Amino acid sequence: MNLKELAANLGLSQTTVSRALNGYPEVNEATRTRVAEAASRLGYRPNASARRLATGRVGAVGIVYSASDGYGPHTSEFLGGLGSRLGADEIDILISTVDDPAEELATYRRAIVSKKVDAIVLHAPRPDDTRVALLQDLGFPFVLHGRTNTTRSLAWLDIDNEAATARATEHLIQTGHRDIALLNGPRGLTFTLHREAGFRQALGKHGLALNPALMANGMFSDETGFRLAQAMLERRPRPTAFLAGSMMTALGVFRAIRSAGLTLGKDVSMIAHDDVFPYLNADTMVPSMSTTRSSIRAAGGRVAELLSQVLAGKPADDIHELWPVEMVLRESTGPGPH
C-alpha cells in the first residue's frame, strides 16, 4: 500500500493525501479526516526510505562503538536513557560497531556522507579527540558526552568528574586518611584525566604528596579492581582508603580488602563512583557503599534533548552542560588513622 494506491483509492491526488497526512493547513478538514480514516483502515505507512530521500531528513541518530572496548555495562544504561527520550519523537538509534580502531573515523565519515543519520552522539572522548575534529570539519551536528580540551564550539554534556573526585578525596583526608589510592579509568580519556586532576587538587590543597604507586589505570571491571587493590594493599604503608572508578571496580576492591583480612569501612575506606545501575545498588550492599553518584541513564536522556536542540539550530556554544555529582556517604567510609 503506497501513496499512489491510497490516493487512487480515495479519488484524490498524491499531493492532497500527502498534505492531509502531514498536517498541512491547505486541506479541507473533512478531506483530512477522510484521508486519515482510509490510511489507518488500509494500514498505510509512508516508506521511510522514500520519505528520507525526499525530505533529506532521516529521523535517526548514530552512535559508534568499538567492538573491543566499546560496550560495557554503562552502554545499555546510556542507550536506555537516550532511546527512551528519542523514542518519544519517533527517532531511532543507529548503532555501528567497528572492530578495527583504525576504521573508526571512516565509519563516522561513511555514516555521515551516505546520510544515514541526522546527528551523532560521541562518547568517551580524549582531550584531543580526532572524531570531534572530523565532525567539526564536516560541520555535522553532534553532541559530545564528555569533554575535550578544544576551545572551538561544540555541544557537550559531562559530569563534573574533577570536582567529584576532589570532593571525595578531600572528605577522606578530612576524616584522617593520608594514604589514598585512586583506581582510575583507562589512560588517555578525558574523564580519567579529570579525575586525576581532582585527586591531585585535593591532595595539594592539604599539602599531601601524591604517591604514584597509589594511582592506577585500567578498565572498569571487578578483576582489574581486585588485582590493582591487592597489589596496593601489599605495600607498606598500605593505603587506608580507595577511590574506585566504578561499581564494578569497587566489587573487586572490596574482595581484595577481604582477602587481605581487612574490613571495609573500618580498616579500609572506599568511595566508589556510581553510574546508578539498576542491578547493582550501592545502598543495599553490606557494608553499604559510599559513592559519588550520577545517573548515566539520565545523562542519556538529556543528551537526546540536546540533540534536538542542535538539530533545531541552537548554536553549539550555548549547549554546554556540566552536571554536579552528589556524594553519598555510607558505611564503607570510616575514620582514618590520622
Add this chain to the structure above:
Amino acid sequence: MNLKELAANLGLSQTTVSRALNGYPEVNEATRTRVAEAASRLGYRPNASARRLATGRVGAVGIVYSASDGYGPHTSEFLGGLGSRLGADEIDILISTVDDPAEELATYRRAIVSKKVDAIVLHAPRPDDTRVALLQDLGFPFVLHGRTNTTRSLAWLDIDNEAATARATEHLIQTGHRDIALLNGPRGLTFTLHREAGFRQALGKHGLALNPALMANGMFSDETGFRLAQAMLERRPRPTAFLAGSMMTALGVFRAIRSAGLTLGKDVSMIAHDDVFPYLNADTMVPSMSTTRSSIRAAGGRVAELLSQVLAGKPADDIHELWPVEMVLRESTGPGPH
C-alpha cells in the same frame, strides 16, 4: 557529490558508473578502475536513502527494547556480539525504545511496514509470544533469541536452560544437598519456565519434593538476590544451596550468606548462571564461583549469522540452534549435609 555529478565528471553515464562501483561484470576493467579512482578522490558515497529506495533493501536489522525492563547488563553484551558480526557486512542495528508496553507491537509493525529494517531480532520471549505471532503473520524475516512454545516454523537460537539447570541441580543433589533454592528470572518468560522445568526434573529424578518456598522470581539484580536469599536463609531448615539466575543475583546471594554469618562454599553452596560479562569474572571471585556458563556475546554474534541465512532465503525450519551450557565447578560449591 552524487552519482550524476560523478558521471558527468567522468564523461560516463550514471548507469556505467553505478555498475562499475557495484561490481557488475559488463564494464571494462580499465573503466572500472578509473571510476573507482574518481569516486574515492571525490569522496563519493551513494546516498543510503536513495539506494534503499531503489533496491528495496535497507542494510539494517531492528531490535526493540522496552524502556522499563528492556535494557540490562546483558543488552550491551548481546549488542556487542551482534554488532560486531553485522558490522563486518556493513549492516547497522536500528534500536527503537518503547516506553508504553501497549505500544510494543505497534512499534514492530511500524518498523516493518515503513521498511526501516530488513529483519528483526526478537528477544526475551514468552511461550506464547504475541510479537512472534505478529511477525509470522506479516511474513517478516526475524530470528528469535530464545524460544516459544509454537510449533509453527521460525528461526531461533537459545541456550539449553533446562538441561543446564537440571545438571546444576543434580550436581548439588549428588553432593549431598537437599534444600536447594532456585532464584529464577521474571515470571512468564520462556527461559524462566525452562529453568524451573530443569529444576523440577532433577528433583523428581531423585525423588525429592519441590519446596515452593525455595523458588522465587524476580529481575536479575544484586538487590533482588540479596532480599530473596536473606528471606530464605531465615527459614528452617534453611537452604544449603542456591541456584542464582545471573551473576548479579549471585552477588546479592553472596552478601546474604555473609550477612547470615555463613560461609559460601562451606555452609552454603551456590551455582550461578554466568553470561560471561567482561567486567565480572566468576573465576577470580573469592571464593571463585561455580557457574553454568554461556557467552551471551557469542550468542549475539551467532544470531547475526542466522539473520544472514534467513535473509538469504534459508527456510526458518532449518534454523534452530540449541546451545549446550557448560558447567564449571569452582569453590562456591561444596558437599551438603547428606
Add this chain to the structure above:
DNA sequence: CGCCCGTATCAAAACGTTTTGGGAGCCGGA
C-alpha cells in the same frame, strides 16, 4: 459586471540511486 483573493485541489518535478531494455561497434564464421 469585472476583478481579486482565499480555499482546495492537482499535475509534474525533484530527491539519488538501481535496473531495464536497448544499441553501437567489432570480430569471426558462413
Add this chain to the structure above:
DNA sequence: TCCGGCTCCCAAAACGTTTTGATACGGGCG
C-alpha cells in the same frame, strides 16, 4: 557480404515520497 554474438556503454524508467507551481471555483467588493 551478411549475420550472430560479444563487449561495452547508454537513455530512460522505476522506487515512493515531498514540494513546487498552477489552476478551478466561489464569494466579496468596487
